[in-house]
Amino acid sequence: MDPYDSQQTNDYMQPEDDWDRDLLLDPAWEKQQRKTFTAWCNSHLRKAGTQIENIEEDFRDGLKLMLLLEVISGERLAKPERGKMRVHKISNVNKALDFIASKGVKLVSIGAEEIVDGNVKMTLGMIWTIILRFAIQDISVEETSAKEGLLLWCQRKTAPYKNVNIQNFHISWKDGLGFCALIHRHRPELIDYGKLRKDDPLTNLNTAFDVAEKYLDIPKMLDAEDIVGTARPDEKAIMTYVSSFYHAFSGAQKVSQDSKLPPHSAPGPVANVQTFFSFSFSSLATENTMQAMQQKLEDFRDYRRLHKPPKVQEKCQLEINFNTLQTKLRLSNRPAFMPSEGKMVSDINNAWAGLEQAEKGYEEWLLNEIRRLERLDHLAEKFRQKASIHESWTDGKEAMLQQKDYETATLSEIKALLKKHEAFESDLAAHQDRVEQIAAIAQELNELDYYDSPSVNARCQKICDQWDNLGALTQKRREALERTEKLLETIDQLYLEYAKRAAPFNNWMEGAMEDLQDTFIVHTIEEIQGLTTAHEQFKATLPDADKERQAILGIHNEVSKIVQTYHVNMAGTNPYTTITPQEINGKWDHVRQLVPRRDQALMEEHARQQHNERLRKQFGAQANVIGPWIQTKMEEIGRISIEMHGTLEDQLNHLRQYEKSIVNYKPKIDQLEGDHQQIQEALIFDNKHTNYTMEHIRVGWEQLLTTIARTINEVENQILTRDAKGISQEQMNEFRASFNHFDRKKTGMMDSEDFRACLISMGYNMGEAEFARIMSIVDPNRLGVVTFQAFIDFMSRETADTDTADQVMASFKILAGDKNYITVDELRRELPPDQAEYCIARMAPYHGPNAVPGALDYMSFSTALYGESDL
Numbered sequence: 001m002d003p004y005d006s007q008q009t010n011d012y013m014q015p016e017d018d019w020d021r022d023l024l025l026d027p028a029w030e031k032q033q034r035k036t037f038t039a040w041c042n043s044h045l046r047k048a049g050t051q052i053e054n055i056e057e058d059f060r061d062g063l064k065l066m067l068l069l070e071v072i073s074g075e076r077l078a079k080p081e082r083g084k085m086r087v088h089k090i091s092n093v094n095k096a097l098d099f100i101a102s103k104g105v106k107l108v109s110i111g112a113e114e115i116v117d118g119n120v121k122m123t124l125g126m127i128w129t130i131i132l133r134f135a136i137q138d139i140s141v142e143e144t145s146a147k148e149g150l151l152l153w154c155q156r157k158t159a160p161y162k163n164v165n166i167q168n169f170h171i172s173w174k175d176g177l178g179f180c181a182l183i184h185r186h187r188p189e190l191i192d193y194g195k196l197r198k199d200d201p202l203t204n205l206n207t208a209f210d211v212a213e214k215y216l217d218i219p220k221m222l223d224a225e226d227i228v229g230t231a232r233p234d235e236k237a238i239m240t241y242v243s244s245f246y247h248a249f250s251g252a253q254k255v256s257q258d259s260k261l262p263p264h265s266a267p268g269p270v271a272n273v274q275t276f277f278s279f280s281f282s283s284l285a286t287e288n289t290m291q292a293m294q295q296k297l298e299d300f301r302d303y304r305r306l307h308k309p310p311k312v313q314e315k316c317q318l319e320i321n322f323n324t325l326q327t328k329l330r331l332s333n334r335p336a337f338m339p340s341e342g343k344m345v346s347d348i349n350n351a352w353a354g355l356e357q358a359e360k361g362y363e364e365w366l367l368n369e370i371r372r373l374e375r376l377d378h379l380a381e382k383f384r385q386k387a388s389i390h391e392s393w394t395d396g397k398e399a400m401l402q403q404k405d406y407e408t409a410t411l412s413e414i415k416a417l418l419k420k421h422e423a424f425e426s427d428l429a430a431h432q433d434r435v436e437q438i439a440a441i442a443q444e445l446n447e448l449d450y451y452d453s454p455s456v457n458a459r460c461q462k463i464c465d466q467w468d469n470l471g472a473l474t475q476k477r478r479e480a481l482e483r484t485e486k487l488l489e490t491i492d493q494l495y496l497e498y499a500k501r502a503a504p505f506n507n508w509m510e511g512a513m514e515d516l517q518d519t520f521i522v523h524t525i526e527e528i529q530g531l532t533t534a535h536e537q538f539k540a541t542l543p544d545a546d547k548e549r550q551a552i553l554g555i556h557n558e559v560s561k562i563v564q565t566y567h568v569n570m571a572g573t574n575p576y577t578t579i580t581p582q583e584i585n586g587k588w589d590h591v592r593q594l595v596p597r598r599d600q601a602l603m604e605e606h607a608r609q610q611h612n613e614r615l616r617k618q619f620g621a622q623a624n625v626i627g628p629w630i631q632t633k634m635e636e637i638g639r640i641s642i643e644m645h646g647t648l649e650d651q652l653n654h655l656r657q658y659e660k661s662i663v664n665y666k667p668k669i670d671q672l673e674g675d676h677q678q679i680q681e682a683l684i685f686d687n688k689h690t691n692y693t694m695e696h697i698r699v700g701w702e703q704l705l706t707t708i709a710r711t712i713n714e715v716e717n718q719i720l721t722r723d724a725k726g727i728s729q730e731q732m733n734e735f736r737a738s739f740n741h742f743d744r745k746k747t748g749m750m751d752s753e754d755f756r757a758c759l760i761s762m763g764y765n766m767g768e769a770e771f772a773r774i775m776s777i778v779d780p781n782r783l784g785v786v787t788f789q790a791f792i793d794f795m796s797r798e799t800a801d802t803d804t805a806d807q808v809m810a811s812f813k814i815l816a817g818d819k820n821y822i823t824v825d826e827l828r829r830e831l832p833p834d835q836a837e838y839c840i841a842r843m844a845p846y847h848g849p850n851a852v853p854g855a856l857d858y859m860s861f862s863t864a865l866y867g868e869s870d871l
Contacts, residue, residue: 028230028234029234030120030124031226032222032226032230032233032234032237033124033128033234033236033237034055034120034124035221035222035223035226035237036221036222036234036236036237036240036241037055037124037127037128037131037237037240038052038053038055039219039220039221040127040131040135040219040221040240040244041055041068041127042219043218043219043244044068044071044072045064045067045068045071047071048067048070048071050064050067052064055120055123055124055127056118056119056120056123056124057118059093059115059123060089060115060116060117060118061084061088061089061092061116062080062081062089062090062091062092062093062094062095062096062112062115062116063080063082063092065092065093065096065115066080066092066095066096066099068130069096069099069100069130072130072134072135073099073103073134075099077095077096077099078095080092080095086116089116090112090113090116093112093115093116094112097110097112097126100126100129100130100133103133103134104133105129105132105133107126107129110122110125110126110129128236128240131236131239131240131243132146135240135243135244135247136150136239136243139153139243139246141153141156147169147239150239150242150243150246151166151168151169153246154166154178154182154242157181157182157185157186157249158178158181158182158185160185160301161177161181161184161185161193163175163177163198164177164178164181166178168235169235169238169239169242170232170233170234170235170238171232171233173227173233173238173242174201174227174228174233175198175201175204176196176201176202176203176204176205176206176207176208176224176227177196177198177204179204179205179208179209179212179245180193180196180204180207180208181193182208182242182245182249183208183211183212183216183245186249187215187216188290188291188294189291190211190215191207191208191211201224201227201228202224202225202228205224205227205228206224209222209223209224212244212245212248216245216248217248218244218245218248219244221237221240221241221244222237222241289373290370290373290374290377293366293369293370293373294370296366297366297367297370300362300363300366304359315348315352318345318348319345319348322337322339322345325337372448375448376445376448376450379441379444379445379448379450380445380450380452380456382441383438383441383442383445383456383460386434386437386438386441387438387459387460387463389434390431390434390435390438390463391463393431394463394466394467394470397424397470398466398469398470398473401470401473401474401476401477402473402477405417406480406481406484407484407569408569409484410488410572410575411485411488411489411491411492411575412575414481414484414485414488415485417481418481418482418485421474421477421478421481424474425474425478428470428471428474435463435464435467438460438463439460439464442456442457442459442460484568487562487566487568488568490562491559491562491563491568491570492575494555494556494558494559494562495559495574495575495576495577496576497555498552498555498556498559498574498576498577499574499576499577499579500576501548501551501552501555502552502577502579502584503577503579505545505548505549505552505584506579506583506584506587508545509545509584509587509588509590509591510587512538512591512594513587513590513591513594515538516591516594516595516597516598517594520601520605522605522609523609523612523684523685523686524609524613524688525606525609525610525612525613527609528602528605528606528609529606531602531605532602532606535598535599535602539595542591542592542595546588549584549585549588552581552584553581553584553585556581608682611682612679612682612684615675615678615679615682615684616679616684616687616688616689617689618675619672619675619676619679619687619689619690620687620689620690621689622668622671622672622675623672623690623692623693623694623697624689624690624692625668626668626669626672626692626697627690627691627692627696627697627700629665630697630700630701630704631700633658633662633704634700634703634704634707636658637655637658637704637707637708637711638707638746638748640654640655640658640711647729648715648718648719648722648729648732649719651715652712652715652716652719655708655711655712655715656712658708659708659709659712662704662705662708669697669701672694672697673694676694714787714788714789717789718732718788718789718792721789721792721793721796727792727796732792735788735791735792735795736788738758738761738762739758739788739791741758742754742755742757742758742761748787748788749785749786749787749788750785750786750791751784751785751786752775752779752784752785752786754786755775755778755786755791756771758791759771759774769811769814769815769830770811772814773810773811773814774794776810776814777794777810778790778791778793778794806862808862809858809859809862809863812858812859812861812862813858815827815830815831816858819850820846820848820849820850820859821846821848821851821852821855821856821857821858822843822855822856822858823852823854823855823856824840824854824856827839827840827856828840839856839858839861840856842861843856843857843858843860843861844856844857844860844861845857
């Protein structure tokens with residue numbers, strides 16, 4: 001069953017027709033009811049300091065449900081269960097449902113379990129039952145109650161309003177005018193009903209809901225879109241919302257209608273009609289406020305709607321009674337009834353016509369007076385709004401205009417203040433119209449006899465006086481700003497001129513001080529002469545520099561004069577430079593002090609460079625003699641060592657004579673060393689008078705001594721070799737000729753390629769391994785060169801054809817890659833096949849250090865090969 005089918009006392013639940021059951025299938029009903037019921041519940045729960053967020057969740061434990069019932073009923077319910085178990089929640093919900101039932105409501109199909117389970121449909125049905133019982137059931141209007149009573153109340157309250165026709169609690173409220181009419185009927189100052197349009201439901205609804213929330217303490221239960229966006233708003237949601245308006249206005253503005261009309265105490269219908277006729281509309285005492293006049297109009301309409309109709313009936317009945325009486329008297333042959341004077345039916349009709357004429361005049365007066373008060377209220381409100389806006393705008397303006405901020409402002413700040421002031425003047429001019437409008441409205445209020453004209457006039461006069469004062473202050477401030485701007489512009493130009501000239505002059509002085517204090521380093525007399533010339537040229541510029549200094553200081557003095565004359569309060573220093581006159585004078589004095597110091601330093605350096613030049617010339621003269629002498633001797637020794645004239649003994653004697661002459665030249669070297677020592681002490685690093693340095697001379701001298709000694713030693717060794725091996729002089733000459741021929745670089749040594757060419761020329765046909773073996777003999781230190789002595793030794797062995805075991809072992813070691821053993825693969829790779837197989841067959845296995853499988857002992861093989869051991 002539908003939870004909304006709960007049986008209530010009386011019949012106010014009967015309108016829950018098939019539409020409601022169908023609506024349950026539409027999610028729109030749930031959204032509207034959920035929102036409305038939540039807001040309604042919170043309007044009561046907030047009194048207890050709490051609220052709900054989700055209607056089906058927050059009532060599941062029954063605690064807030066019980067609290068809601070206590071708040072709206074003013075009664076205490078049974079003590080709730082505080083446990084979190086399901087049984088505790090069900091117990092609390094059952095207590096709430098029992099309490100609702102105790103108020104005469106028969107709940108059908110609403111079970112505590114469904115509420116605890118969060119069943120939306122059941123929860124909303126339960127809350128609707130509570131709303132019906134506690135917010136709608138007790139509404140009573142003219143013998144109708146509950147839903148019908150609430151509908152009748154809405155119809156009565158909105159009857160005078162155009163475009164409002166309340167027939168139900170759904171589509172009659174969609175345009176929002178019904179809500180607005182209810183508010184305007186009771187609080188006309190809250191809504192300007194005349195501006196509302198039937199074709200703008202969103203604005204109407206939002207206006208009503210916002211005003212109700214802000215001023216009537218009625219929470220916003222629906223959004224305007226909820227109502228406009230559905231074909232038919234939810235009836236329960238609308239009823240809930242409207243009931244809040246009823247309770248907000250019920251009891252308000254209840255005025256006894258008896259006080260509006262004359263008492264009906266006269267006995268009998270005639271007396272009643274006569275008394276009613278005596279009510280006069282001639283009392284046209286006006287009211288000062290629109291609300292009071294509207295109340296008079298409302299009283300007049302209540303009179304016509306409520307009090308006059310019964311009197312019409314009395315008048316008709318009186319005529320009927322009078323005619324009936326006359327008929328009966330006539331039929332009974334009795335004299336006709338003659339009412340007393342003034343109480344004839346014609347008198348009553350005439351009085352009634354007069355009454356209706358008075359009503360018409362009174363109504364016209366009321367409407368005209370309301371229109372007049374509307375106009376006055378509108379003008380007064382317009383005056384207050386414009387005055388408030390103007391006063392808010394002028395607030396602080398007089399103090400702002402009287403500021404002396406320009407006295408300490410910079411030029412840029414003054415210009416900014418002027419721009420700001422110009423903007424203010426434009427703003428001030430724009431406000432002129434408003435001031436004129438304020439004065440015009442005040443004048444019109446006076447002409448229309450506005451009741452509060454004295455306060456309006458006082459406020460208007462204050463605004464006008466303040467306006468005049470603002471104009472005077474504005475002009476005064478402009479003059480002060482322009483005067484200050486002109487002075488500061490003059491000072492600014494002087495500051496700029498000062499900065500333009502002070503900056504380069506300051507840079508010149510700083511550069512001059514840097515140059516005058518610079519520790520110069522010169523090495524020649526020409527360099528010091530150049531520095532002296534430049535210094536003299538600098539001194540020649542000092543008089544013009546002093547004139548520029550005085551001109552710059554004159555600009556600064558002009559600024560000081562203006563400041564003192566016009567009492568300008570300078571806010572800061574020169575914005576274009578940080579260079580002060582004191583700084584310029586201080587640097588100038590320093591320059592003047594540095595000039596003579598520089599003179600003295602240049603003179604001292606000039607004398608030192610003259611002394612250094614003498615030392616250079618003295619060293620250069622000697623070095624230019626000694627250097628070529630050493631070179632010549634080196635060349636002569638080289639020729640002697642390779643020439644083939646005479647015997648080796650003749651060459652040896654010749655070389656020893658050269659050695660003696662070289663030793664005798666040593667004192668000249670020592671003398672040059674002494675001159676070099678003086679040059680070093682004088683820190684002389686270059687000498688244009690010679691290309692020779694002492695290091696060159698020393699190296700050349702040492703090479704000369706080494707060369708003569710080595711050459712003598714080589715000749716002595718050649719003699720020993722010749723004698724030991726029995727080489728003839730002719731063979732020696734032949735060896736020398738071959739060696740000299742292949743010594744292409746003429747260094748006294750052949751490189752490896754020269755030596756290879758020499759061997760090939762002598763008929764040697766050898767591979768790389770064989771050549772490497774020979775090179776290891778003639779160049780054991782692996783220097784890559786072959787000396788003449790090594791060449792002689794090699795040639796003497798080759799001519800004698802006397803290989804030794806050591807030579808064979810050396811050859812095998814080369815083939816083996818410098819190892820103490822050789823492998824089969826290495827032999828087959830390096831030797832011809834028959835030789836390789838011969839060696840493999842006769843070499844013993846190698847068992848020494850680092851031996852590998854298959855290693856062969858070439859050392860024992862070589863020894864046995866030359867008979868030094870057995871194979």
